[in-house]
Amino acid sequence: MALRRLGKCCRSLLHESSKPAFCGVFLPAGLERCLGAKRYLLSEDVVKLHDFQQKKLAVAHLAGGAEGSFIDLFTQKLKRKELILRDELKLLLHLCQSSDDVLIAKDAIYRYHSENRNLMQGDFKFGPLFMRLCYELSLESMAAAALTDESMKGFFNETTSFNIAVDMLFLKDSFDTALEVLKTMRDQGISFNKDTVTLATGTCYKLNTAESYRICTTLIEEQQSKGNFIPRHAYCFAVALALRRSDLQKAQMLFSHIMNTDNRLCQNFKVVLLVMSGAVPEALSILSASMSPKRPYFVKKPDFSQEVVDLLRLRSEGKPIQKNIEEIVTQLEQCDQVTQQTLDDMLCHTPTGKRKLAPIIKERSISRRTLKPLNSALISE
Numbered sequence: 116m117a118l119r120r121l122g123k124c125c126r127s128l129l130h131e132s133s134k135p136a137f138c139g140v141f142l143p144a145g146l147e148r149c150l151g152a153k154r155y156l157l158s159e160d161v162v163k164l165h166d167f168q169q170k171k172l173a174v175a176h177l178a179g180g181a182e183g184s185f186i187d188l189f190t191q192k193l194k195r196k197e198l199i200l201r202d203e204l205k206l207l208l209h210l211c212q213s214s215d216d217v218l219i220a221k222d223a224i225y226r227y228h229s230e231n232r233n234l235m236q237g238d239f240k241f242g243p244l245f246m247r248l249c250y251e252l253s254l255e256s257m258a259a260a261a262l263t264d265e266s267m268k269g270f271f272n273e274t275t276s277f278n279i280a281v282d283m284l285f286l287k288d289s290f291d292t293a294l295e296v297l298k299t300m301r302d303q304g305i306s307f308n309k310d311t312v313t314l315a316t317g318t319c320y321k322l323n324t325a326e327s328y329r330i331c332t333t334l335i336e337e338q339q340s341k342g343n344f345i346p347r348h349a350y351c352f353a354v355a356l357a358l359r360r361s362d363l364q365k366a367q368m369l370f371s372h373i374m375n376t377d378n379r380l381c382q383n384f385k386v387v388l389l390v391m392s393g394a395v396p397e398a399l400s401i402l403s404a405s406m407s408p409k410r411p412y413f414v415k416k417p418d419f420s421q422e423v424v425d426l427l428r429l430r431s432e433g434k435p436i437q438k439n440i441e442e443i444v445t446q447l448e449q450c451d452q453v454t455q456q457t458l459d460d461m462l463c464h465t466p467t468g469k470r471k472l473a474p475i476i477k478e479r480s481i482s483r484r485t486l487k488p489l490n491s492a493l494i495s496e
Contacts, residue, residue: 167247174209228270242276316352
């Protein structure tokens with residue numbers, strides 16, 4: 116009964132967005148360090164970690180210090196093998212503050228799945244919620260184990276859960292496990308979206324093996340054959356991996372499929388590909404064009420990685436063009452257009468995500484006082 120009363124108290128909050136009023140509440144233990152957690156390949160629009168943490172703060176505030184008692188009561192309920200209700204499980208996942216709490220939550224979702232295997236489509240999806248909880252508390256191994264567990268097949272039946280898990284595994288350099296999760300995703304028939312393709316090519320790039328190279332190129336070709344959109348970021352990972360595998364021809368072919376190559380990552384790869392193919396003068400022209408005075412002063416000029424500049428210098432040693440290259444590179448350095456960031460640093464970055472547009476102000480046509488249409492001559496015209 117106590118568990119049910121607390122569940123009713125917090126249930127309405129789980130269906131509402133967190134309110135600014137809770138921003139001043141002291142952060143629960145373990146949550147403070149996670150706000151603004153670093154990510155590599157997925158934007159906040161996809162992970163939605165901040166939204167999840169805000170809702171946790173709101174639930175903790177409303178619970179008023181009852182988190183421990185609720186989790187203890189839930190543990191007793193698991194031991195008595197009582198039926199787990201959906202809203203109780205949602206509340207539990209929002210009150211977990213430690214790895215021990217998440218272990219209880221893991222047992223709960225296993226039980227919930229075994230009791231509700233035949234749920235109708237459209238019911239609440241607990242997969243992304245559990246993955247965000249694991250992301251927040253750096254429990255990537257637990258997340259991967261749950262996704263690859265055969266007994267949990269059907270519980271994580273949406274792309275988002277797998278994407279979040281692979282992203283946190285990528286962050287922790289657990290690339291073999293990330294690839295295993297991606298294979299499980301494929302075996303279970305979960306569709307790959309554009310974020311999955313980026314994560315998969317990034318994982319293959321980091322593994323840098325003959326097998327991962329085969330998987331990467333096969334995935335790109337498969338997506339192309341289906342006419343699916345392939346992100347520029349994914350193509351860049353594939354290009355970088357082809358270069359690592361000394362397959363210059365494949366790298367050039369993959370790069371040719373990128374529709375817009377104006378960003379700095381593509382410009383750096385364009386220089387590398389030209390230098391590797393022996394077209395040093397063409398590579399030099401790209402560096403020279405980046406300093407063009409015709410560029411508007413408010414537009415940031417592209418910069419080039421030090422390792423790209425060093426490669427250009429190396430391939431021009433003893434050639435007549437070497438002097439021109441040194442002059443251009445010196446000018447780039449003076450203009451702060453040479454960065455110490457490596458190509459790997461540029462590849463492994465968190466995208467900015469979608470920009471939120473300002474709401475469109477709709478002109479009022481109803482009187483606030485009389486609630487009748489405004490008879491203004493301007494409106495009638």
